[in-house]
Amino acid sequence: MFIEEIGLKVITGPMFSEKSGELIHSINMAETYEGKKVILFKPNIATRDGKNIIVSRTGLSRRAEELPEFITDEVIENVLENCEQYDVVGIDETQFFKGKIVELVQRLIFTKRVVVSGLNMDYEGKPFGKMGDIIAMADEVQHMYPVCSKCKKRRAIFSQRLSNGKPVTKKGQTIYEGDKESYEPRCRVCFKPPFD
Numbered sequence: 001m002f003i004e005e006i007g008l009k010v011i012t013g014p015m016f017s018e019k020s021g022e023l024i025h026s027i028n029m030a031e032t033y034e035g036k037k038v039i040l041f042k043p044n045i046a047t048r049d050g051k052n053i054i055v056s057r058t059g060l061s062r063r064a065e066e067l068p069e070f071i072t073d074e075v076i077e078n079v080l081e082n083c084e085q086y087d088v089v090g091i092d093e094t095q096f097f098k099g100k101i102v103e104l105v106q107r108l109i110f111t112k113r114v115v116v117s118g119l120n121m122d123y124e125g126k127p128f129g130k131m132g133d134i135i136a137m138a139d140e141v142q143h144m145y146p147v148c149s150k151c152k153k154r155r156a157i158f159s160q161r162l163s164n165g166k167p168v169t170k171k172g173q174t175i176y177e178g179d180k181e182s183y184e185p186r187c188r189v190c191f192k193p194p195f196d
């Protein structure tokens, strides 16, 4: 467990690696066993779980405050004020944040314990949003590995984008109405990156 009074832990990995579950677990542990005051945030565009809640794929859930996708100086000031009474701050789906998300995290980690979760790479196999910068600032990084959906024997680090069950071969390829878009975790051998 990451039990530093202040500092940053990042939980990262591909889709279906139970990052949100690990985040909720660490927040629950801090609250239950250390008596910490905890608060969770998520971007308001992460709508899969519903409003003001984070739900992990294996069933853990917890209330979360929503933040705009684009982090401005004003949002940073609001979050800092909001967090004053809390010891531990969690942020989910961090790859979606734009603007000054790195600055926000940097401002928090000298006075709070911060646990951030987010996707490592996008479907092209490139660093997702500002996750790389955030990982660089971390005291601890926990990489989550689901098993590869294709070979079922190696650990997955990529999120493969699929259209009707087949890998998307072109960048930004449109998925037409009626076609089924999906994602699955894949290992480096089985992952098919889209070309330009």
Ligand SMILES: [Zn+2]
Pocket: 148, 149, 150, 151, 152, 153, 154, 186, 187, 188, 189, 190, 191
């Ligand atoms: Zn594989």
